[in-house]
Amino acid sequence: MLANHLFWKMMYYLVIQEDARIIEMSPDYKQIWLEYEGDGRKLAIRLARVEYHWMKDLEADIRTARKMFKRLKKIQPSRKWFFQNMYVSTYPPADQETKVGAEENDDSSQHYFIAEEPVREVTDSPSFVFRTLGMIEPWESVPEELTENEHEEAAGFYRKQVLIKKQQLDKQDRSLLIFGKPRLTYLLLAAIVFVFFAIEQAGGSTDLLTLIEFGAKYNPAILDGEWWRLFSSMFLHIGFLHIFMNSLALFYLGGAVERMYGTLRFSVIYLTAGLFGSLASFACNEQVSAGASGAIFGCFGALLYFGLIHRQLFFRTMGVNVLFILAINLVFGFVVPAVDNGAHIGGLAGGFLASAVVHLPKHRNKTRQLLILVATILCAGILYGYGVNNDNKSESVPLDLQLAQEYLEKDNIQEAEEILQDVLRHQENEQAYFLLGNVFIQENKYEQAAEQFREAISLDQEFLEAYYNLVIVSIELEEYAQAREYLATLKEKMKKAKDAEHLDVEKLEKFLAERTNT
Template identity: 60%
Template sequence: MKPNHLFWKFIFNLVIKEDLRIIDISPDKKQVWIEKEEKGKKAAIRIAKIEYDWMKDLERDKEQTKRMLSRVKKMMPARNLTFYNVYISTYPPVDLYTSLDLHWENEEEMQSFFIASDSAQPTVDDPGDVLRKMGFYTPWEQIYDISDEDHQRYARYYRKEVTRKQEQLEQKDRNLLLFGKPRFTYLLLTAILLVFFVVEKAGGSTDILTLIEFGAKYNPAILEGEWWRFFSAMFLHIGFFHLFMNSLALFYLGGAVERMYGTLRFIIIYFIAGLFGSLASFAFNEQVSAGASGAIFGCFGALLYFGFIHRKLFFRTMGMNVLVILAINLSFGFIVPAVDNGAHIGGLIGGFLASAFVHLPKHGLKGRQVPIFLLTAVFSAVLFWYGYENDSKAESPLLDLQIAQEHLERENVDEADNILSQILENNENAQAYFLKGNVFVKKSDYETAAQYFEKAAELEQDFPQAHYNLSLVYIELSQYEKAEMALELAKKTNESQEDERLNFEKVEELLKEREQ
């Protein structure tokens, strides 16, 4: 009974008298990890109740402890983490001839101690001395010879007091992490899924024109006053994979943030982050964009703000996972050109700022909330101004070509013609000439179509589609020699591209029929 009494009394001194916090308790209650932080210096204290006869058993325990320490370091990030390893037993190992020295390789900031309840060997450490070496100066009350019943009674008392305080701290943590319920998160997910279903029925979520019609971020339309696209774009997604990944992220991240901040604060954080993401995309990206990614990165920002306020709890629970996932997502955005990383970073900043001015529930008003609100408003205005003044982001020839192509596929010939004419006013573009030729094919003006296909082939010699269409137009104009030459060029230039859409046999058959 005496070692158990000593074990819980030692922990009682640290947790109750020194006001430290338990990080982890093993299932068998024989190993307790405690964190210490003083003047910016951190230490992890392990107290283990053991009964080992030989030092080889301690060596084996050392390896298990090393693995656990790696886990603890993730919960207590620090440049130099001091580690105290305290063994409490009835007797020391029989081959413990000197003071315990279990320093690990590259572990200079580590000290091990062995406390025995029924031994006064010089190799055994005194509990009071151990506490002083760890930086604690509360007097240690020695345990005198008492009955086993008294040892058991004291051990129960110390354990009960330690457990009670730990439960109070854990309840306080739960109140911080589980303030609200994720009702609005589920509502957002439902709305996003419904919008995706409607867009798919209307023309497809990967169709640029359909996305623009339903409110995707499209710079020319925003410049014409359609500011509501900053918000409507949050509910649109480009393809099922995009929808699935964002919905999964929103379910977990949005749910966590709404539980921490409550529904009203979460709504403010979500939409301000989404707005910042759309503004950053408007300012730095000319492509059509859509998705809840900016708002979702705003949830990362909200979690980082929580970590800024409650650093210890953040790293004890989700901290390292949040940082790693955030780093992976940002790195992916820089590596993959198609990802709108401007929207992601804008959302991250917007979410952090919004969290700072709404602050956490039951934390009271802070003097910095008003300045942060003003900073958020100014920052958003600067992003909008930059996007409005940045003419290079208002126009995108590649995007315009894609839109013109989709207009042609929808038989919106005049709309496609207008877009292509505007492109060709500014610069010569082989793809624009090619699509312009298709416009005149649809108008049955084959002579004009031939001129545009010829221009496209002249600007870009390795352009099999232009030669292919040119051969068809020449057939319609009864210029069969030119048709044969264009067909041969199409075959030759297609050797590198291998465009399977070009049916050369069909054109050859058509050419033979017309020549006869």
């Protein structure tokens, strides 16, 4: 049929000569969506082989096509998207005089080609449409003297060429998306799980001292020369939920990136992203931290770099989902204080830069890669230098107090005392005085302990625990009158306090009574 001949000749021209890309094709090949870029414009072209008897059917089809175009714009966001909707039919609808056009602000147009009209109409109308698309084509007429079989043979030839081109492009896309196998991803997952169970056996993955012992990011230790913590920390995780979420993300994101870039390139991307994540955390966050999050965000960076190089393929396949998940994770990091968002952003930047350095397989630009390598090294140096000189982030009083508390609980008195003395050299802190008093109690230095508790009370008049310990110390020093005075003050303050149930005053009174009786 002449209509099929015209339909596939138009497809042949668009796909073979103008390099328009087929993005969707119906099983019967009668509705085909193409993507075309030219003259700074991005076009979605729909070519439909239809037979509508009435305009209402055509108008319904146009509405459906517009909805599809809107979905396409969401998948591939662009300010310069335009829509061309083309129909090829044997005969026009019976009531063709009804006007069919674009809706207001729709940026779309409809073109209807009637195969059985004179050849002049058949040839001139497509040429006009293609010129409006920014395409210049010496359109060859479809000879009307051909027999029906010859028309079908011509249509078959054009269809075969179009489908061959589509298969070639699909194969090329697959080669870009699947270059290697995710072997290193599985190895990393095994290493992370192994280390997690080792930490659980050693003292628990939520135990601060155990994490530091196994190589978590701890700023004072890094400043003392333990730079290896910048790498070791990416293999540690804090609690089951942390390792579960990161393992799941690594399985999917790491696997996708390793398939695209290959194992060697992926190893560079992963380690560089992990290093940048640790450096950013070192520079901006004083807390002990651990986890593969920085390296995993580096996988996001690698996917973004892939999207920069192959923008159309990126948005046709994963682009919107990647951007959406990345945005959610970044917002979550800013909203939840416990999340080390500095490590996330550092890993994202590190992964992007590392991807630009190693580039994609079968892509090479040595000059640009060398310049980006130099920029990457400079960025890493700047982050480390900022961390070294950022006094506000190199040490954390709350962290030091937490460490001292854990050392006390494990009877490591010397370590606890060193940390607390260092805190008090820099600033007065009631909690530090209180903990140091507990250190002196364990060393049987009751007079020094009493002095520390009094210092704590001078900073916080409502420090009930300090009063409680002062009663105990006064009893040990046999200063019973003072012990009774502190006890009376404690009981008076407890009447106003809301959270004092943990202080056993009756036990304290009994202890005082026993000592005074003896």
